Amino acid sequence: MGKFIVTIDGPAGSGKSxxxxxxxxxxxxxxxxxxxxxxxxxxxxxxxxxxxxxSNLNLELSLKEKSIRVFCDGDDITDRxxxxxxxxxxxxxxxxxxVRDYVNKKVRDLAKNGKFVIDGRDCGTxxxxxxxVKIFLVANxxxxxxxxxxxxxxxxxxxxxxxxxxxxEDSERDIAPLVKPKxxxxxxxxxxxxxxxxxxxxxxxxRVYDNRNR
Ligand code: DC
Numbered sequence: 554m555g556k557f558i559v560t561i562d563g564p565a566g567s568g569k570s571x572x573x574x575x576x577x578x579x580x581x582x583x584x585x586x587x588x589x590x591x592x593x594x595x596x597x598x599x600x601x602x603x604x605x606x607x608s609n610l611n612l613e614l615s616l617k618e619k620s621i622r623v624f625c626d627g628d629d630i631t632d633r634x635x636x637x638x639x640x641x642x643x644x645x646x647x648x649x650x651x652v653r654d655y656v657n658k659k660v661r662d663l664a665k666n667g668k669f670v671i672d673g674r675d676c677g678t679x680x681x682x683x684x685x686v687k688i689f690l691v692a693n694x695x696x697x698x699x700x701x702x703x704x705x706x707x708x709x710x711x712x713x714x715x716x717x718x719x720x721x722e723d724s725e726r727d728i729a730p731l732v733k734p735k736x737x738x739x740x741x742x743x744x745x746x747x748x749x750x751x752x753x754x755x756x757x758x759x760r761v762y763d764n765r766n767r
Pocket of ligand 1: 723
């Protein structure tokens with residue numbers, strides 16, 4: 554079937570990973586979470602990473618059960634990356650050009666042949682500008698903070714403060730800022746159930762997929 558790429562971009566807590574995971578589970582997509590790679594670099598190298606440390610790093614991405622696992626020196630660190638503090642550092646280092654080049658290459662190398670759903674901030678604008686379908690998810694700030702707090706078990710107030718700051722940094726940075734790709738379908742997930750958003754996104758993908766194969 555060649556390659557079919559769906560990108561899902563949007564701010565923290567807008568539902569990107571949740572929907573991407575469902576597409577992997579129900580529709581046979583492979584899910585690549587590009588934020589996990591930024592988080593892994595934040596976790597392993599911290600805020601003051603330099604180009605030398607990065608080039609000597611032994612970080613590998615592999616696919617398992619239709620999603621990615623991140624290994625550092627052979628150690629699977631995927632489940633250690635979820636805290637808001639790691640998200641904060643990830644957002645900071647994501648402003649550095651050589652870090653972005655590193656992540657983009659890792660992600661593109663993985664998405665070779667097959668059906669992929671890739672989520673992040675610049676997947677439809679920079680990593681896969683020719684993606685078959687581009688989705689842009691939004692939701693109001695309070696609801697996003699509530700979702701993240703539930704997910705990570707952290708305090709609502711702390712999460713709210715950090716994601717507000719991340720939103721600003723991610724959208725105002727010079728390189729590959731968070732913006733809605735021109736051709737993207739925007740879906741507002743505020744006050745919608747996961748199932749509702751999944752159906753809406755699935756419907757958009759189905760239309761494009763059917764047109765392509767007609
Ligand atoms: O999606 P996430 O919360 O796991 O991402 C963590 C941070 O990584 C996010 O605040 C900014 C950065 N990121 C990015 O700059 N570009 C991407 N494509 C994905 C994530």
